[in-house]
Structures are given as C-alpha cells and as structure tokens.
Amino acid sequence: MREAPIGVFDSGVGGLSVLAEIQHLLPNETLMYVADCGNVPYGEKTPAFIQQRCSVMADFFQQQGAKALVLACNTATVAGVADLRRDYRDWPIVGMEPAVKPAAAATRSGVVGVLATTGTLQSAKFAALLDRFATDVKVITQPCPGLVELIENGDLHSAELRQLLAGYVEPLLAAGADTLILGCTHYPFLKPMLRQMIPADISLIDTGAAVARQLQRLLAERELLAAGPAREAQFWTSADPLHFRNILPILWNTSGVVRSFNR
Ligand code: DGL
Numbered sequence: 053m054r055e056a057p058i059g060v061f062d063s064g065v066g067g068l069s070v071l072a073e074i075q076h077l078l079p080n081e082t083l084m085y086v087a088d089c090g091n092v093p094y095g096e097k098t099p100a101f102i103q104q105r106c107s108v109m110a111d112f113f114q115q116q117g118a119k120a121l122v123l124a125c126n127t128a129t130v131a132g133v134a135d136l137r138r139d140y141r142d143w144p145i146v147g148m149e150p151a152v153k154p155a156a157a158a159t160r161s162g163v164v165g166v167l168a169t170t171g172t173l174q175s176a177k178f179a180a181l182l183d184r185f186a187t188d189v190k191v192i193t194q195p196c197p198g199l200v201e202l203i204e205n206g207d208l209h210s211a212e213l214r215q216l217l218a219g220y221v222e223p224l225l226a227a228g229a230d231t232l233i234l235g236c237t238h239y240p241f242l243k244p245m246l247r248q249m250i251p252a253d254i255s256l257i258d259t260g261a262a263v264a265r266q267l268q269r270l271l272a273e274r275e276l277l278a279a280g281p282a283r284e285a286q287f288w289t290s291a292d293p294l295h296f297r298n299i300l301p302i303l304w305n306t307s308g309v310v311r312s313f314n315r
Pocket of ligand 1: 066095124125
C-alpha cells in the first residue's frame with residue numbers, strides 16, 4: 053500500500069501547480085493526475101455539477117488503487133470535499149482553500165485581496181473562512197473570469213492575458229492591498245507576469261506547498277509514505293490528449309504518459 057499512487061485532480065491544468073509542490077516535497081511518491089479539461093472552468097459551474105465530477109474522480113482513483121486523494125482545486129474543494137469525506141471515510145483526502153489565515157497574519161496595510169473563481173468566492177465555505185480568520189482585516193474579493201481559459205491554452209505571456217490580469221489586480225492595489233491571495237490553482241502560473249506588474253513589496257500567497265505538507269502529514273500518520281523510487285507520473289484528460297501533451301511541457305518539468313479520460 054505504501055507504494056500505491058496518489059490521485060490528484062483539477063478542472064484542468066491548474067492543479068499541476070500543486071502537483072509540482074507534492075513532487076518536490078515527496079519525490080518518492082508515484083503521482084496520477086486527472087485534468088477535467090472537458091468541463092473546465094469549474095468556476096462558472098453549479099455546486100451540484102462539481103460534486104458529481106468529484107465523485108467520478110474519487111471512484112476512478114479508488115479503482116486505480118490510490119492510497120490518497122488530493123483535490124488540487126479550490127472550486128472543487130468548496131463544492132465537494134465534505135461529501136467525499138463522508139463517502140470515503142478511511143481514505144486520506146486533502147482539499148484546498150484560499151490562504152486567508154496566512155494572508156491575514158502577513159498583511160501590514162490591513163487590506164488583503166483575493167483572486168479566485170466565482171464559485172469559490174460565492175461559497176458558504178469561503179464565507180466561513182472569512183468569518184473565522186479575517187475579522188481584523190479588510191478582505192476584497194475579485195472573481196477572475198477568463199484567466200483559467202487562457203492558461204488552459206498554455207498562454208502565460210500574451211498581451212490579452214496581461215490586460216485581463218491588470219484589470220483584476222489594479223483595483224486591489226488601489227484599495228491598499230499589500231497581500232494578494234492566489235485562490236485558484238491556475239494562478240500560480242501567472243506569478244512571473246504578476247511580479248512584473250506589481251510592486252516588489254506586495255506579497256503573493258498560494259496554498260500548493262501547504263497542501264503538500266498536509267498530504268505528507270496524513271500519509272505519515274497512517275505509515276503510508278512511500279520508500280520509492282517513484283514510478284513515472286501518469287496523466288488523464290477529459291478533453292483532447294494531444295492538446296494536453298502540448299501544454300504539459302510548459303507547465304510541468306518532467307515527462308509523463310497522457311491518456312484520455314472518458315467518464
Ligand atoms: N483550478 C481551479 C481552482 O483552484 C478552478 C478553475 C476553474 O476551473 O474555474 O479553483
């Protein structure tokens with residue numbers, strides 16, 4: 053069981069930013085990744101639809117013999133993680149949510165901006181997160197429709213992307229935010245562009261590394277950490293595998309087999 057793979061999924065390529073953190077922290081682990089690119093973006097879908105996709109992914113990874121599941125997607129987590137934990141009681145499941153707590157601790161101006169999907173920002177789970185950790189700071193939320201679609205096309209540099217991103221970020225800076233939460237797993241791929249766009253003293257906070265550490269904790273508790281060596285990562289996509297194969301080298305630094313996911 054220790055050498056069994058870890059299942060990771062996202063609506064698309066965004067979760068690769070989390071997968072990289074997992075591989076960095078846990079290099080002995082064998083990784084499997086499903087990109088639900090046929091249904092991206094999740095950010096504009098109903099919670100019921102996303103819950104159903106979460107359960108398809110969980111069933112798939114159970115069949116693959118995965119020893120743990122990672123929802124490398126904030127939008128899927130707010131909609132689906134509670135149901136998954138109820139339905140798969142003894143399975144280590146790691147979800148993720150925008151890093152409100154560390155951002156509230158880090159801000160000096162007392163203003164935090166959150167970039168995330170509409171689905172995440174409208175969820176009850178996100179409202180609860182603000183109630184719990186953001187009572188002493190001002191939090192400004194910014195849904196970012198369109199960013200995910202461009203990143204899904206492997207676009208990390210175009211003028212169109214820059215203009216869209218600037219339109220989302222500039223009002224947050226104008227309102228005094230000194231800390232920006234990247235509350236969607238696609239957005240860490242925009243860090244190089246963001247860094248050119250914003251002053252150096254603005255902090256960018258994402259949760260990929262924290263997710264990897266939480267996964268490590270859960271596996272260690274159950275004595276499930278692999279001794280290695282890891283087998284090659286495997287990828288599935290619910291859209292065109294050829295497209296995914298072309299994008300993969302832009303967002304992921306090692307090789308992997310890509311297959312079609314038809315569920
Ligand atoms: N990457 C996802 C997240 O972390 C969702 C992007 C989308 O499909 O809208 O929220």
